[in-house]
Amino acid sequence: MENKFCIYNTLSRTVETVIPNEDGKIAMYTCGPTVYHYAHIGNLRSYIMEDILEKALRYIGYDVKRVMNITDVGHLSSDADTGEDKMLAGAKREHKTVMDVARFYTDAFFSDCKKLNIKRPDVVEPATNCIPEFIHMISVLLEKGYAYQAGGNVYFDTSRLEDYFVFSSAVEKEQLQVGVRDDVDEDPNKRNKNDFVLWFTKSKFEDQALKWESPWGTGYPGWHIECSCISMKHLGGRMDIHCGGVDNIFPHHTNEIAQSEAYLGHKWCNYWFHVHHLNDKSGKMSKSKGDFLTVSLLEEKGYDPLVYRLFCLQSHYRKPLEFSYEVLDNMTAAYEKLVKRIAELNGEGETDAEAFADYRNRFMEYLCSDLNTSMAVTVIYDLLKADINDKTKLALIADFDQVLSLNLTEAAARLKEAGSGVDAELESYIKDRIAERAAAKKEKDFARADAIRAELLDRGIAIKDTREGTVWEKIS
Numbered sequence: 001m002e003n004k005f006c007i008y009n010t011l012s013r014t015v016e017t018v019i020p021n022e023d024g025k026i027a028m029y030t031c032g033p034t035v036y037h038y039a040h041i042g043n044l045r046s047y048i049m050e051d052i053l054e055k056a057l058r059y060i061g062y063d064v065k066r067v068m069n070i071t072d073v074g075h076l077s078s079d080a081d082t083g084e085d086k087m088l089a090g091a092k093r094e095h096k097t098v099m100d101v102a103r104f105y106t107d108a109f110f111s112d113c114k115k116l117n118i119k120r121p122d123v124v125e126p127a128t129n130c131i132p133e134f135i136h137m138i139s140v141l142l143e144k145g146y147a148y149q150a151g152g153n154v155y156f157d158t159s160r161l162e163d164y165f166v167f168s169s170a171v172e173k174e175q176l177q178v179g180v181r182d183d184v185d186e187d188p189n190k191r192n193k194n195d196f197v198l199w200f201t202k203s204k205f206e207d208q209a210l211k212w213e214s215p216w217g218t219g220y221p222g223w224h225i226e227c228s229c230i231s232m233k234h235l236g237g238r239m240d241i242h243c244g245g246v247d248n249i250f251p252h253h254t255n256e257i258a259q260s261e262a263y264l265g266h267k268w269c270n271y272w273f274h275v276h277h278l279n280d281k282s283g284k285m286s287k288s289k290g291d292f293l294t295v296s297l298l299e300e301k302g303y304d305p306l307v308y309r310l311f312c313l314q315s316h317y318r319k320p321l322e323f324s325y326e327v328l329d330n331m332t333a334a335y336e337k338l339v340k341r342i343a344e345l346n347g348e349g350e351t352d353a354e355a356f357a358d359y360r361n362r363f364m365e366y367l368c369s370d371l372n373t374s375m376a377v378t379v380i381y382d383l384l385k386a387d388i389n390d391k392t393k394l395a396l397i398a399d400f401d402q403v404l405s406l407n408l409t410e411a412a413a414r415l416k417e418a419g420s421g422v423d424a425e426l427e428s429y430i431k432d433r434i435a436e437r438a439a440a441k442k443e444k445d446f447a448r449a450d451a452i453r454a455e456l457l458d459r460g461i462a463i464k465d466t467r468e469g470t471v472w473e474k475i476s
């Protein structure tokens with residue numbers, strides 16, 4: 001591959017060149033949503049950036065396979081295996097069954113994704129589809145001595161690993177080992193503080209709606225096991241890039257690595273891509289704080305979801321991003337201005353192959369530099385100013401939009417149509433008449449050619465013959 005794609009790897013804490021396990025191919029996994037509520041736009045920031053990552057990899061020529069789970073069981077309200085199952089809480093809140101809640105919010109999630117131009121991953125697998133896979137992996141972990149049963153549950157034994165805190169520095173490790181969170185009730189069945197549940201049978205959640213038979217009794221899986229199993233089911237035992245929000249680093253991704261590598265006996269995933277928080281002025285935004293910000297709420301307030309996408313692209317994924325309606329207003333103005341400038345371009349002339357390749361390389365270089373999306377967007381502004389013909393500019397913008405997915409060409413076409421007061425039907429009528437007139441002129445039937453010109457003028461369309469051919473404009 002000609003272009004070296006570099007991203008920051010949370011595992012090595014450095015920007016690294018991505019070297020896939022299989023040449024030209026990328027196996028990529030994304031932790032999917034827990035479908036008990038609408039997605040918060042803060043979570044959707046991660047999905048937007050992961051979408052850009054996937055599209056950038058495809059753009060530079062990789063064959064990408066991307067897998068995502070849907071968490072529809074086992075995700076408790078606290079990451080420390082306590083609290084209520086989020087799905088059950090959602091069902092109680094809405095007086096629906098857990099499966100109805102899961103279906104409803106899975107659809108809502110993908111509807112939001114569609115509005116944000118987030119491509120659906122190649123494989124989307126709900127956790128409840130994979131119970132036999134979970135049971136198999138847990139059985140192997142027990143056989144290998146990495147798991148134990150206590151109080152009816154099956155736990156992963158973190159003390160069996162040489163380095164459980166793979167993402168953490170020495171100082172952080174100490175804090176994680178010592179620190180006990182005040183809001184968490186310690187589970188007395190755990191041998192070590194950081195051990196986590198692989199399978200629940202007995203717990204305080206006796207009214208758990210979804211339960212399955214297992215060798216350890218009727219119960220349900222822990223949250224972390226699903227990502228290990230679902231990724232291996234579709235991507236095999238070696239993965240290139242695993243994505244998520246920074247929230248997932250500990251304990252979720254730490255636990256995923258612990259159980260996957262204990263199960264496999266070798267390294268599982270080479271690159272870990274994490275997207276930072278969306279904040280407001282007072283700090284991290286969440287479902288429980290202030291306005292519950294969803295894509296629908298933004299739409300109700302009159303914002304185009306793609307403006308939110310542009311807002312995310314204007315900042316680096318490794319920096320916290322501060323949200324405010326004011327910033328979104330500015331972004332709306334920037335988006336509209338950009339679309340207007342694109343609408344002013346006319347698609348005449350020949351594409352300049354050299355300029356096309358030059359700008360395409362610049363765009364690609366930014367994507368390859370730890371996914372520098374804000375600089376990639378500036379390439380559009382540079383080329384709009386550049387001394388190259390409009391046809392080339394339009395071709396480049398359409399090309400870049402394969403990755404940026406801001407519907408720039410479509411929005412410009414809509415604006416043009418609205419501005420010219422000509423609908424698609426009239427436009428095609430005009431083009432037909434112009435072609436007919438050209439044919440008449442070729443046959444030296446000037447009377448017919450003039451009649452067509454007059455006919456168009458009657459409908460408020462003036463035509464003009466130029467060196468590049470006949471052009472038209474609406475005059476009334």
Ligand SMILES: [Zn+2]
Nearest residue numbers: 031032227252
């Ligand atoms: Zn996960």
